[in-house]
Amino acid sequence: MEIIVCLKQVVDPELPARDFAIDPATRRQVREGRPLVISTYDENALEVALQLKDRVGGKVTALTLGPQGVAGDAIRLALAMGADEAVAVDDPHGVGLLGVEKARVLTAAIRRIGRFDLVLCGCESADWVERVVGPLLAEALAAACVTFVSRIELRNGALLVRRMADEGFHQLEVRLPAVLSVTSDETNRPRLPKVKDIMTARRKPVQVWPMADLSGTSLDGDAPGVEVRDVALPERTARCEFLPGDAAAQVAALTQRLRDLKLL
Amino acid sequence: MEITLLRGAAVLLLLAVAAGIAVRKLLLIYRLIRLGSGPVPLAPLGVRLRDLVVQVLAHSKVLRRPASGILHFFIFWGFLVLLSTIVQAFGEAFVPGWTLPVIGAAPWFAFLQDVFIVLVLVGIGIALWLRLAVRPKRLAGQDPVGAYMILGLITGIMVTLLLSRGTAIVLDAPRWAAGAEVSRVVAGWFAGAARGTVGVVAAVSWWAHLLIILYFLTWIPEGKHLHLITLVPNILLRKARPRGALALLDVEHADRLGASRVEHFTWKDNLDVFACMECGRCTEVCPANSTGKELDPRRLHTDLRKQLTKVGPALLAGAGDVPRPALVGEVFSEAFLWQCLTCGACVEECPATNEHIDKIVEMRRHLAMEEARVPETMADALRSLEARGHPFRGAGLARDAWADGVAVKRLPAGERAEWLLWVGCAAALNERNHAPLQALVRLLQAARLDVGILGDEEACTGDPARRMGNEYLFQTLARQNIETLTAYGVTKIVTLCPHCYNTLRHEYPQLGGRYEVWHHTQLLARLIDEGRIRPGGAAASTITFHDPCYLGRHNGEYDAPRRVLGAIPGAKTVEMAQCRERSFCCGAGGGLYWLEDRVGQRVSHVRTSHVAATGAQVVATACPFCMLMLEDAAAATESTARPLDVAELLDRSLAEERH
Numbered sequence: 042m043e044i045i046v047c048l049k050q051v052v053d054p055e056l057p058a059r060d061f062a063i064d065p066a067t068r069r070q071v072r073e074g075r076p077l078v079i080s081t082y083d084e085n086a087l088e089v090a091l092q093l094k095d096r097v098g099g100k101v102t103a104l105t106l107g108p109q110g111v112a113g114d115a116i117r118l119a120l121a122m123g124a125d126e127a128v129a130v131d132d133p134h135g136v137g138l139l140g141v142e143k144a145r146v147l148t149a150a151i152r153r154i155g156r157f158d159l160v161l162c163g164c165e166s167a168d169w170v171e172r173v174v175g176p177l178l179a180e181a182l183a184a185a186c187v188t189f190v191s192r193i194e195l196r197n198g199a200l201l202v203r204r205m206a207d208e209g210f211h212q213l214e215v216r217l218p219a220v221l222s223v224t225s226d227e228t229n230r231p232r233l234p235k236v237k238d239i240m241t242a243r244r245k246p247v248q249v250w251p252m253a254d255l256s257g258t259s260l261d262g263d264a265p266g267v268e269v270r271d272v273a274l275p276e277r278t279a280r281c282e283f284l285p286g287d288a289a290a291q292v293a294a295l296t297q298r299l300r301d302l303k304l305l
Numbered sequence: 306m307e308i309t310l311l312r313g314a315a316v317l318l319l320l321a322v323a324a325g326i327a328v329r330k331l332l333l334i335y336r337l338i339r340l341g342s343g344p345v346p347l348a349p350l351g352v353r354l355r356d357l358v359v360q361v362l363a364h365s366k367v368l369r370r371p372a373s374g375i376l377h378f379f380i381f382w383g384f385l386v387l388l389s390t391i392v393q394a395f396g397e398a399f400v401p402g403w404t405l406p407v408i409g410a411a412p413w414f415a416f417l418q419d420v421f422i423v424l425v426l427v428g429i430g431i432a433l434w435l436r437l438a439v440r441p442k443r444l445a446g447q448d449p450v451g452a453y454m455i456l457g458l459i460t461g462i463m464v465t466l467l468l469s470r471g472t473a474i475v476l477d478a479p480r481w482a483a484g485a486e487v488s489r490v491v492a493g494w495f496a497g498a499a500r501g502t503v504g505v506v507a508a509v510s511w512w513a514h515l516l517i518i519l520y521f522l523t524w525i526p527e528g529k530h531l532h533l534i535t536l537v538p539n540i541l542l543r544k545a546r547p548r549g550a551l552a553l554l555d556v557e558h559a560d561r562l563g564a565s566r567v568e569h570f571t572w573k574d575n576l577d578v579f580a581c582m583e584c585g586r587c588t589e590v591c592p593a594n595s596t597g598k599e600l601d602p603r604r605l606h607t608d609l610r611k612q613l614t615k616v617g618p619a620l621l622a623g624a625g626d627v628p629r630p631a632l633v634g635e636v637f638s639e640a641f642l643w644q645c646l647t648c649g650a651c652v653e654e655c656p657a658t659n660e661h662i663d664k665i666v667e668m669r670r671h672l673a674m675e676e677a678r679v680p681e682t683m684a685d686a687l688r689s690l691e692a693r694g695h696p697f698r699g700a701g702l703a704r705d706a707w708a709d710g711v712a713v714k715r716l717p718a719g720e721r722a723e724w725l726l727w728v729g730c731a732a733a734l735n736e737r738n739h740a741p742l743q744a745l746v747r748l749l750q751a752a753r754l755d756v757g758i759l760g761d762e763e764a765c766t767g768d769p770a771r772r773m774g775n776e777y778l779f780q781t782l783a784r785q786n787i788e789t790l791t792a793y794g795v796t797k798i799v800t801l802c803p804h805c806y807n808t809l810r811h812e813y814p815q816l817g818g819r820y821e822v823w824h825h826t827q828l829l830a831r832l833i834d835e836g837r838i839r840p841g842g843a844a845a846s847t848i849t850f851h852d853p854c855y856l857g858r859h860n861g862e863y864d865a866p867r868r869v870l871g872a873i874p875g876a877k878t879v880e881m882a883q884c885r886e887r888s889f890c891c892g893a894g895g896g897l898y899w900l901e902d903r904v905g906q907r908v909s910h911v912r913t914s915h916v917a918a919t920g921a922q923v924v925a926t927a928c929p930f931c932m933l934m935l936e937d938a939a940a941a942t943e944s945t946a947r948p949l950d951v952a953e954l955l956d957r958s959l960a961e962e963r964h
């Protein structure tokens with residue numbers, strides 16, 4: 042089983058609120074000086090891939106995008122957890138790409154990697170939460186697509202996946218090749234890497250492909266059809282008001298207010 | 306004459322056989338010990354000799370338990386003094402009536418011997434009373450046959466000795482008889498007997514005496530009595546590391562990380578295992594065991610010994626792999642290994658100076674680094690340490706959030722300060738500990754001390770990672786911090802956290818980081834002594850102090866926090882029964898802050914019950930982890946005693962004065 046896992050690096054979602062900032066020029070989150078981590082569900086996707094490899098054998102390739110130098114930690118962690126190969130697409134645009142654009146670059150990279158049975162990615166990224174990369178990849182690669190998958194099993198040559206639904210789950214059989222977007226459950230918590238593997242991961246080669254070398258990734262001309270006009274931090278305001286009068290009057294006024302707000 | 310010769314030859318032969326058996330067994334044990342790895346650096350000779358005197362001759366640790374302490378003291382000293390009677394008994398095989406030169410025939414010496422015969426018998430009596438009537442829990446895990454066997458043998462030796470001495474007085478009226486008050490009483494029993502009968506009794510008891518001693522000799526190298534032989538070397542070969550420091554592991558070059566087999570330990574660990582006398586003191590004081598968990602520090606030693614004796618001979622014979630139950634997972638379950646708080650209560654108590662924590666951490670190292678098998682919540686903490694340099698997932702606070710509104714220098718902003726205030730993650734990232742931090746800064750500034758902080762550039766010292774067995778992560782964090790400290794030219798550090806204190810003081814030197822490190826209570830005590838802080842006001846409350854394991858037992862600092870509390874006018878301090886060396890862990894040590902305490906009673910709740918027993922209104926803490934544990938436990942158990950840091954209490958007394 043040849044599996045490719047797409048890993049996005051995001052600013053640590055647990056960053057103290059004080060350190061969260063938006064660059065007004067690029068309309069993107071400021072990343073400089075902030076710790077980067079693998080986006081939460083992408084780690085689950087990697088875990089699902091590794092578990093499948095542990096059971097049926099095969100190869101897991103970790104794929105990430107990012108400007109030179111930034112991709113390092115995520116890739117090393119993926120290799121330490123058990124990925125066999127790693128590809129980083131050096132993306133001069135930095136991290137400002139939207140899902141549509143990312144999907145295009147990833148498609149080109151996956152085509153260059155060549156053979157694959159499965160492509161896994163997180164069901165949504167921890168920063169932009171667009172949820173489009175998986176389906177767009179499937180479209181471009183002419184592969185089957187299932188979203189919000191939590192478990193995968195290979196039984197008698199058929200791939201059975203569990204797709205989380207609002208109440209309960211769907212059990213689906215999928216033909217290969219397929220692109221699956223992965224969500225979390227108790228069976229796919231990312232593993233801790235063994236120390237030996239961390240140390241060998243430091244020496245494993247990582248292929249770095251300049252984005253310009255990938256065909257069909259040109260972002261000029263062919264507009265992505267989406268544009269970010271403005272990004273703002275949500276403002277939270279709290280107001281406190283004391284209702285006048287004695288207790289009975291207060292109760293009456295309060296009830297009225299709540300009715301007006303359609304809360305009662 | 307011929308009879309004497311024959312007898313002498315027989316005794317020599319028996320002695321040779323018994324000694325041969327004993328030496329063979331001991332040699333095997335010596336080789337089993339040497340199966341372990343080394344080298345193990347040893348403490349300075351002076352320290353080791355002092356320990357020998359205090360712990361062996363004066364029995365300092367054994368005597369902490371009054372009844373069993375006294376009984377053992379009697380038997381131990383009896384054994385030393387009565388060695389003289391043993392030598393004399395053997396001498397008599399060749400020269401009838403032989404005594405040691407100079408002192409042997411002296412009445413005062415015979416008196417001394419008699420006294421110790423009685424004391425040993427009294428000791429045996431206490432032991433029987435303990436085992437049959439009192440039955441303390443800690444003795445329950447011992448092998449009862451062995452225990453009664455040794456009591457029986459010692460009684461036999463004493464009884465036959467008394468009979469020999471009594472009959473000798475009747476038959477020969479030796480010069481020493483004048484001092485032997487007790488033996489003369491025994492002699493009195495034979496007053497009317499025929500000389501021939503007395504002679505037979507004398508011969509029988511002499512032979513019985515000798516044979517029991519010889520049997521005893523062959524039996525010592527088995528079970529817990531081996532400590533008669535191993536204890537002295539075990540104390541004399543004590544490790545050099547301060548108690549709070551774990552051994553440095555060369556992660557890059559080690560061929561295995563941690564211990565998963567009995568042959569993976571050091572020779573000193575193996576010597577420990579053979580020096581254990583199964584007394585159960587460690588298990589009795591263990592906060593995990595006494596709250597109903599599986600961890601049992603005595604079993605740690607006895608089971609290691611069992612496995613070493615079982616598979617060791619085959620390993621010595623060159624068998625590479627011997628089938629046996631897995632050490633990690635079967636002999637000691639993973640739960641057993643993860644329950645240790647590294648509180649050091651066991652180490653403090655052990656009369657054999659055994660090191661329990663090291664062995665447990667070695668096995669955790671195997672789990673954490675070789676197998677990457679760590680309880681889930683601890684794994685989250687480790688992952689967080691890796692990603693963001695602190696173990697508190699979801700903290701969402703900036704490291705210097707507590708310092709908003711406090712005028713403290715920031716070294717990364719280019720300011721210089723004489724002292725670095727090492728904040729520590731537990732204090733920085735948990736709001737309850739912000740007030741103590743702010744209080745400390747106010748106090749230090751009131752004393753005109755020049756302090757600065759590292760803010761965002763401080764990372765976890767690595768203490769939790771190290772104690773969870775992830776030495777690799779510990780060293781990564783420690784190297785990073787040492788680099789930062791060097792960059793800012795830091796030489797003096799004060800910290801509120803005993804874990805940081807211990808790691809910075811004892812473990813960073815292993816990696817080349819050497820600083821003058823103070824715990825805040827030590828610095829505050831000094832500033833009070835120097836008159837630079839003058840507590841005022843009257844805090845009208847009763848305070849009990851909870852000794853943090855890593856300040857007290859691991860670093861021997863019990864007095865500084867008490868001196869600070871004692872300086873607060875009007876504060877009335879009371880001690881818990883479990884205080885100072887006997888303090889009881891809050892439940893957070895050893896990385897267990899990140900493991901839900903679900904088996905048996907909660908350690909933190911038990912500690913809160915100790916607080917409640919004093920009736921104090923305030924439980925003073927000196928550790929941010931203790932603070933978090935005791936706050937939670939106080940809320941959960943509806944305790945009225947509030948936890949407050951020593952710095953907060955002192956600051957309040959100053960604040961009252963400022964009004």
Ligand code: SF4
Binds near residue numbers: 587592594645648
């Ligand atoms: S260090 Fe503490 S918790 Fe661990 S075995 Fe010893 S007494 Fe028990």
Ligand code: SF4
Binds near residue numbers: 586655659
């Ligand atoms: S390890 Fe020490 S305290 Fe524990 S049973 Fe053995 S001798 Fe006693």
